[in-house]
Amino acid sequence: MKKVLFLIFHGFDPNNGISKKISYQVDALAQCGMEVHLCYMDEKDIKRRIIDQEVIADYGKGFLSKIRKRTEFSSISNYVKEHHIDLVYIRSNHNANLFTINMVKKMKADGAKVVMEIPTYPYDTEYEAQGISRQIFQDRIFRNQLAKNLDAIVTFSDYDKIFGQHTIKISNGIDFDSVKMKTTINDTSKELNLIGVAEIHEWHGFDRIVKGLAYYYSKPQEYIVRFHVVGYFFSTEIENEFKKIISDNHMEDYVILYGKKHGEELDQIFEKCDFGIGSLGRHRVGIDKIKTLKNREYAARGIPFVYSETDSDFDKKPYVLKVPANETPIEINSIIDFYKSLSLSPAEIRDSIKNLSWGEQMKIVLNRVLL
Numbered sequence: 001m002k003k004v005l006f007l008i009f010h011g012f013d014p015n016n017g018i019s020k021k022i023s024y025q026v027d028a029l030a031q032c033g034m035e036v037h038l039c040y041m042d043e044k045d046i047k048r049r050i051i052d053q054e055v056i057a058d059y060g061k062g063f064l065s066k067i068r069k070r071t072e073f074s075s076i077s078n079y080v081k082e083h084h085i086d087l088v089y090i091r092s093n094h095n096a097n098l099f100t101i102n103m104v105k106k107m108k109a110d111g112a113k114v115v116m117e118i119p120t121y122p123y124d125t126e127y128e129a130q131g132i133s134r135q136i137f138q139d140r141i142f143r144n145q146l147a148k149n150l151d152a153i154v155t156f157s158d159y160d161k162i163f164g165q166h167t168i169k170i171s172n173g174i175d176f177d178s179v180k181m182k183t184t185i186n187d188t189s190k191e192l193n194l195i196g197v198a199e200i201h202e203w204h205g206f207d208r209i210v211k212g213l214a215y216y217y218s219k220p221q222e223y224i225v226r227f228h229v230v231g232y233f234f235s236t237e238i239e240n241e242f243k244k245i246i247s248d249n250h251m252e253d254y255v256i257l258y259g260k261k262h263g264e265e266l267d268q269i270f271e272k273c274d275f276g277i278g279s280l281g282r283h284r285v286g287i288d289k290i291k292t293l294k295n296r297e298y299a300a301r302g303i304p305f306v307y308s309e310t311d312s313d314f315d316k317k318p319y320v321l322k323v324p325a326n327e328t329p330i331e332i333n334s335i336i337d338f339y340k341s342l343s344l345s346p347a348e349i350r351d352s353i354k355n356l357s358w359g360e361q362m363k364i365v366l367n368r369v370l371l
Contacts, residue, residue, distance in 0.1 A: 001033065001034070001035045002033070002034050002035065002086045002087065002370060002371075003034070003035045003036075003037070003083065003084060003085045003086050003087070004029050004034045004035065004036045004037070004085070004086065004087045004088075004089060005036075005037050005038075005039055005051070005076075005079070005080060005083075005085045005087070005088045005089070005112075006022070006025065006026050006029070006036060006037070006038045006039065006089045006091075007039045007076065007088055007089065007090045007091065008022060008038075008039065008040050008041075008090075008091045008093070009041065009091075009093040009095060010040070010041055010043075010093060011040060011041050011042065011043050012038070012040040012041075017199065017293075020178070021172075021293065022038070022091065024173065024175040024178070024358045025089075025173070025358055025362060026038055027175070027358070028173065028175075028357070028358035028359045028361070028362040028363075029089075029362050029366075031359050032359060032362060032363050032366055034087075034366070037051050037052055037083075037085075038051065038052060039051045039056075039076060039079075041069060042055075043069075045061070046058065046059070046060060046061055046065075047059040047060065047061070047065040047066070047068075047069050049069070049072075049075055049076070051079060056075045056076070056079055057072060057075035059072070070095070070097075070099070071099045072099075073099055073100065073102070073103035074103075074106075076103060076107075077103050077106035077107050077110070080106075080107045080110060080112050081106075081107075081110040084111075085107075085112050086111075086112060086113065086370060087112065087113045087114075087115070087366075087369060087370050088107050088112050088113070088114045088115070089115055089117065089154075089365070090114065090115065090116040090117065091116075091117050091119070092116050092117060092118045092119070094123060094127075094135075094136045094139045094143075095138075095139060096138065096139045096141075096142040096143040096145070096146040096147075097138045097139070097142050098142065100142075100146060101142060101145055101146050101149060104146065104149045104150060105149055108149065108151075113151045113369050113370060114149075114150050114151055115150060115151055115152045115153065115154055115168065115365065115369055116146075116147075116150050116153055116154065117153075117154040117155075118153055118154070118155055118162060119156065120156075120287070120290065121155055121156075121157050121159065121162055122286060122287065123136075124136070124140075124286075125285040125286035125287070126203070126285045126287075128285075129202060129203070129284065129285050143163050144163045144164050146163075147162065147163035147164055147165035148164060148165065150165055151369055152165065152166055152167065152168045152368065152369060153165045153166075153167050153168070154167070154168050154170060154365055155167045155168070155169055155170075156169075156170065156171060156172050156290065156291040157169070157289050157290060157291070158289045158310075158312060159289075168364065168365055168368050168369070170361045170362075170364050170365065171291045171296070171313050171356050171361055172291050172292060172293045172296055172356075172361075173296070173356055173357055173358030173359075173360070173361040173362070174296045174297070174299075174300045174353065174356050174357060174358065175357070175358055176300060176350075176357060179297055179300040179301060180267050180270075180301070181300070181301060181302045181346050181347065181350050182270055182271060182301050182302045182303055182346045183271065183346070184271040184272070185346075186272065186274055188274055188339065188340075190222075190223065190224065191223065191224035191225065191226070192223070192224075192225050192226075192274055192275060192335070192336060192339060193225075193226050193228060193272055193273040193274050193275070194209065194225065194226065194227045194228065194273065194274070194275050194276075194277055194335070195227075195228045195230065195269065195270065195273035195275070195276055195277065195303075196209070196227065196228070196229050196230065196231075196276070196277035196278075197230040197231055197266070197276075197294065197297070198230075198231045198294060199231055199232060199233075199234055200229070200231050200232070200233045200234060200238060200239075200242070201234045201238065202238060202281060202284055202285075203279060203281045203282050203284050203285045203287070204279050204280065204281060205279060205280030205281025205282075205284070205308065206227075206229060206242065206277065206280070207241075207242060207245050207281075208280045208281065208327070208328070208329055208330045209227050209277055209280070209330050210227065210242070210245050210246055210249065210251055210255055211245065211249070211329035211330075212329040212330035212331060212332045213225065213227060213249075213251055213254050213255065213332060214249035214250075214251055214329070215329055215332070216332035216333070217251070217254065223336065224254075225254065225332055225335075225336065226254050226255070226256060227254060227255045227256070227277070228256050228258065228269060228272075228273055229255065229256065229257050229258065230258045230259075230260070230261050230266065230269060231258075231259070231260055231261075232259055232260045243257075270301055270303070273303070274303060274339065275303060275304055275305065275306070275335060275339055276294075276298035276301070276303050276304070276305030276306070277305065277306060278292065278294050278295050278298065278305050278306060278307030278308075278309075279292055279294065279307050279308065279309055280306070280307065280308045280323065280330065281308070282308065282309040282325065283308070283309075283325040283326065287309065288309060288310050288325070289309065289310045289311075289312075290309050290310070290311065291311050291312070291313055292307075292309075292311070295307060295311055295313075295314055296313075296353065296356055299314070299317075299319075299349055299350065299352065299353045299356075300350055300353065301346070301350075302345070302346025302347060302348075302349045302350045303346065303349065304319035304320065304321070304338070304339065304342055304344070304349065305319070305320060305321070306320070306321040306322070306323055306330070306335065306338075307320070307322065307323075308322070308323050308324065308325040308326075309325065313353070313356065317352065318342070318344065319342060319344050319349050319352075321334070321335065321338045
């Protein structure tokens, strides 16, 4: 049995969206017949690096511990050597530097294949948009050198090469057991309920829906459209700006803010909603081609949805509405007309993405690098 080490440079919380995705990937690798070990950081009090439940490095507390966790990687490379790991799957934390380069070189010298997943590419503009581009200063200097030492870069984009290294192109996958399909067919003869679920950043562009609703209701309307927003805001600035757009346009009756919801609570909100709102502002951070988890989750739920980026898995699906990647308010009537033209059931929408299971996606990586 081949051995895989799945390496992340941050904490692991089963209730966190990113951690859930990582869990699905780890499970998928195991389903493909791999022996999988997960390496992550525990930073609750004492900073410790852990593989499965075993502490492989204890960095202590205080300022020095923050430096050590970013520079000490021999514990990882030693584990790879001692346990005869065949493949190291790194989730990039945009932390290319001399220490991560040296770690990769050591793992390769001991016979391991090493790939690195870059969840979003390009990512420079995202850091710039958040005013924290200084955090990837070192990464910009060393990422080409790091990429050169890898066997491949795993990407959810359509780029053939990233930082000079060839890519393995996969899609964000779905763990179908964790996403409940919508079962309620609502009466939409008099109203339509939209839903947007996200950790809300400016690139989600949810403000375009609110502004579209404001224009829609600037004239008397018998047909009611509401926007259900689920998730917390990335920053108080984004939250305050979004709420100001709602209040300035008097949309309080038509935009419902739930905060973060999961499990049965989230399922219940989906049951009363009919149409998903994907990303409508990726152009704000210079991204066009991307395969977001949210598009896949909406399809797995069995609801049609809208987005503005390029997603080759969905661009030609009959239940997807594409809108321009610009700052214009979304035309609500276009959503209403599109929804009324559809005749697909939730089961038919969900069945259309069977190939996007995490098992199928991780198999692509294994076939290219290991098998």
